[in-house]
Each structure stands twice: as structure tokens, then as C-alpha cells.
Amino acid sequence: MTLISEVKTPIAQLVLAHGAGAGMNSDFMALAAKLFAQQHIQVTRFDFEYMQKAVALDRRQPPDRMPKLQAYYHHVIEGIDSSLPLFIGGKSMGGRVASMILDASPALGGICFGYPFHPPGKADKLRTEHLYTLGKPLLVVQGCRDTFGTQEEVSEYALPDSIRLLFLEDGDHSFKPRKKSGFSQAQHIIQAIATSSEFIRQIIAGQRSSAVKDKTYFFQHNAPIEGS
Secondary structure (H helix, E strand, O other): OEEEOOOOOOOEEEEEEOOOOOOOOOHHHHHHHHHHHHOOEEEEEEOOHHHHHHHHHOOOOOOOOHHHHHHHHHHHHHOOOOOOOEEEEEEOHHHHHHHHHHHHOOOOEEEEEOOOOOOOOOOOOOOOHHHHHOOOOEEEEEEOOOOOOOHHHHHOOOOOOOEEEEEEOOOOOOOOOOHHHOOOHHHHHHHHHHHHHHHHHHHHHHOOOHHHHOOOOOEEOOEEOOOO
């Protein structure tokens, strides 16, 4: 089952996968689809097979192994009937899966919301090997305090130029900041979708203009550093 947002005059199609513990109808997934629609980006949401089982049984299920998750994501992409420029992405685990199939997919680029660079408390167990060989652009939106990879940690990974970064000030894995930061979770999510939409527009423009296509954009601290 998939959910496709209704968008007037869409400019792109984004397939968005959920995180390990919350499905396609989670608050974040629903809000992201709504905000992307306002940017004229059509979103296709779906549940992985283990999540479909969890919904049917009304009981939590462990995520499937990565090869099965990747295969199902490919299956969803193959079922999309659209001539729109295609992008793929997801929240946490869903973003990781998208990044792992990105180069083998017809997508022009990928977006990860809260990439799980490592398990919390296990900074030595990195999930980054495939990121260094990506041939397509990937945007990672990360809370500065994310226990799956803080800004300080991620900045030390020397990620390739194909990966663009947006760090959300004081945000955790759900982009929720502490009150003293002066920011709100809603502000961060709005910023995340706005930057992601701009990323998509830049990639689409790059298909038409080599001058744009050859330029790398880096985002940090809630605003583009370059190429705004």
C-alpha cells in the first residue's frame, strides 16, 4: 500500500520511506508530505513489509534485514507511474535504505532525514562505507544533537562532495531542540522541508544547465552557506 499526496502542477516525485519504529502515517511523515505538497513536490509514502505486518497485528515487529528492505524499496519505485523527475529518501532507517539503493535506482538524488550514522552510544560502529562511493547527490538533514550522529561527529567523517548537509541547531534525532535554544521542532521540520525542496529544484535545474549541475551546495545551521 502506498499513499500519494495530491499536488497541483507537481515538479517532482519523492518516494519517502519511514523509520524503524513508525510507519508511513507517523506525524513526521504526514507533515513532511503536506509541506512538500506546498512546494509542488508529490510524495509517495509506503510501509515496508514488516511494518505492514505490525499494522495488521497491532503489534510492533522488528525491521527486516537490509537486503529485504532494499528489495522492497526497489519494488515500490518500480510501481510508480510518473514522468516527473524522481527522488528518493526517508526518515532515519528509511533514509539509510534510500541512500544504499540510490545509485542503482532511476532517482536523480536522495534525501535523508536524521541519518543513522551509528547506533546511539556506539560511535565506532559506522554505517557510512557506501556513502563515500555515491555517484548521485544526497542531502542529509541532521539534528546537531542527534545521538545517531552529532554535528561534531559527522563533521569529522570527511564525507564526499556528493553529500550535502543541513544541521538543525540543537535538534535531536526527531529534530526537536531544547527550549533554551530558541527554536522549535516545527521550525526545524519546516526548514528541513524547505531546504530539501530547494535541493530538489537545484538538481532538476542541473539537468538543464551544466553550470548548475557541476556546482556542489552545502547547507549548514539552518541556511545555505553557498548557492542560495
